[in-house]
Amino acid sequence: MSTLARISDFAGRYFALLVVGGAVVAFFVPALAGITAYINVLLGVVMFGMGLTLSVEDFARVFRRPKDIGLGVAAQFTVMPLVAFALAVVFRLPPELAAGVILLGCCPGGTASNVITYLARGDVALSVSLTSVSTVLAPLFTPLLMLLLAGRWLPVDAGALFFSIVQVVLVPVVLGVLANTFLGGAVRRVRPALPLVSVVFIVVIVMGVVAASSENVLAVGPLVLLLVVLHNGFGLLFGYVLARLAGVGVAQRRAVSVEVGMQNSGLAAALATTYFGGVAALPGALFSVWHNISGPLLATYWSRRPVGDRSRPWLDV
Template sequence: MLGFSQFVQKTFALWVLLFAVIAMYQPEAFVWLKAYITWMLGIIMFGMGMTMSLQDFKGVLQSPKAVAIGVAAQFMVMPLLAYLLCALFRLPAEIAIGVILVGCCPGGTASNVITYMAKGNTALSVACTSVSTLLAPLLTPAIFFVLASQWIEIDAWSMLSSILQVVLFPIVLGLLLRALFKTQVERSITLMPLVSVVAIVAIVAAIIAGSRAQILESGLLILAVVMLHNGLGYLLGFWAARLFKLPYADSKAVSIEVGMQNSGLGVALAAVHFAASPVTAVPSAIFSLWHNISGPALATYWASRQRQ
């Protein structure tokens, strides 16, 4: 089972792409999953909590400057990039809201694996993901309110409540479970990445199935914006780290941390708060698909340079 789990993780982007295509052609097979998106994200966050430990937060104490730069870049670079891209492309309000929403999300857990593949500072990546995820209930709604309120009326308190329910509460529950039943949790922890992959694939398929018409109409535009957002995130994250004279391995970690978002959270928030406009969740769904292609590609490039 462990071997199968590792295989699925390594071919993650392929499964996301495969089920995204199937959802476009057979939307009725997946559209019913939309009702369970918040539960699936909660399961992903619960799994993240089970894999976290106090050791992850020791990295904050060991490299406070690097963690501060990574987290600050995460919540400054990606939201501002999203806003500028929306203004530059003059995106329709429903799409602009979705782009800004994914930009305001914390770093995704996949960034830790990609940093390891890129031979970056994995401990720093884990610390940045942990801190940005814990700050997300406050910073994500606050930044989103500032940047997106010109397009739509936003209930920041309701969004904060949603993030507490689907992010912070499951993570804390996972942490407590590991602390109380460490031996039992250690036995089953290897399966949690497989569960997370299945949940993310299901979330992306559900959103694409439910937004098929809007994707056919605006999909290429959204994909272009997502690719720019993600690519510029990697670039600006890397140079922000170099500007503050972080080592090369740390700069790679910050770059990946900034460029890769918790797009599942973006999908869940869009599904809950902007249900009347299904296309709002599409940028997050496409981001989830794209950064799982661009991330491994970037990691392969950096790893090959390391061997030279």
């Protein structure tokens, strides 16, 4: 398993490059659009793998740290949706693209946030709990926020979104947590392979999205990339600012910032492909690349600034 662990580590380190490579291949091979028929299954496997890394303790922490977790979850489902809505209005986006950007903002945090928080010397336990709780709440909040924010551009079937998220997110995560709880020994043996499985499946999802939208990539790709960079940047910034205003510690601010700024882009791409079309899935696909660049860069900066260093109190990030 050590060899597999090394391969998984390699895939995790070079995830962004692998996604870019897959996207380039898919752009020149439109036939790969057939992958989109299996996106929900692929995402379900990824979410099951996420569940295998979680425990009941991660959810129970809500009752011991209600302030920190309540702050993070509230920021998750307000900052990114509202920033996405503002970007759609300011840039006067066409309906399909506006729906994709807003859907990305309404999704829960992504699992990569836990690794980035660790590298940034943030509160990893808080990050894991925030990912867990926001994922469980996604079937409720994601459809509701889409109905409220994206409804001005096109019809939103909140009920269908709810059931899709339950099927491809909630059920696999719960099954993963149960497996981790009752089959801990077996899960520990396969855990080194989980990062590799997640990376491969996310790359395949992105390839399907790009292949299905290859005709539109050149036309809207630069705009979508700009939107993704702004969305991610504002999420990281406002997440940190809100946590600071709430008076939590520096390690907790970093965790909230990363959790808010890094979305479950695979879920966004999958739901967009199913309900809003190929162009709507592009923000999620490009976000998969960008937040795996911005996250490590931010983590590198924070890792060089120990928590508690007050040499520059005006920049205690």
